Amino acid sequence: MALNSATKNVEYISVDRLINQPPMDTNYISIRDYNAEKTAGAIHNKNKITPEQLASELEKDCNKALSIVRNINVQKNKALGYEVADIKTWAYLGLHFSEKIKAGLALQKYRTQGGADNKQAALARRKYCSIMKYYSRSSHVY
Numbered sequence: 001m002a003l004n005s006a007t008k009n010v011e012y013i014s015v016d017r018l019i020n021q022p023p024m025d026t027n028y029i030s031i032r033d034y035n036a037e038k039t040a041g042a043i044h045n046k047n048k049i050t051p052e053q054l055a056s057e058l059e060k061d062c063n064k065a066l067s068i069v070r071n072i073n074v075q076k077n078k079a080l081g082y083e084v085a086d087i088k089t090w091a092y093l094g095l096h097f098s099e100k101i102k103a104g105l106a107l108q109k110y111r112t113q114g115g116a117d118n119k120q121a122a123l124a125r126r127k128y129c130s131i132m133k134y135y136s137r138s139s140h141v142y
Helices: 015-020 031-040 051-069 078-113 116-128 131-139
Strands: 002-004 009-011
Touching (some): 031 051
8 A cells, every 4th residue: 555646545556556666765676677677688786676586585584474473372362363463464465565576577578578478477477466365364364
């Protein structure tokens, strides 16, 4: 969710917005700029974190968080149950965001390079990053 400054409403961040929005942190490179660099064969600034790196780290960290809390018995401690539920919820949201970044990369590659294979990859990623995949898991946490 992010504030749309034009409408002053909080809105779901679409893949298009994710592609086109420059990162607030200058240590990261946007999907659009990263794709342009790769397409042009430019050498990437190694001091910047790429969307591929971010997606990979998010996936790794979120899966680790889920594995850490997987076997915690919260039956006798309601407060602990809420803390574990929060960790699971944030981990599932992080996994969704990781998939959304990957979908944005695939979609931008198709948009700039075309091709049937790139189109199929973009469609597959779009389907895979469905918010419902992770939302349904996080909604059963509490």
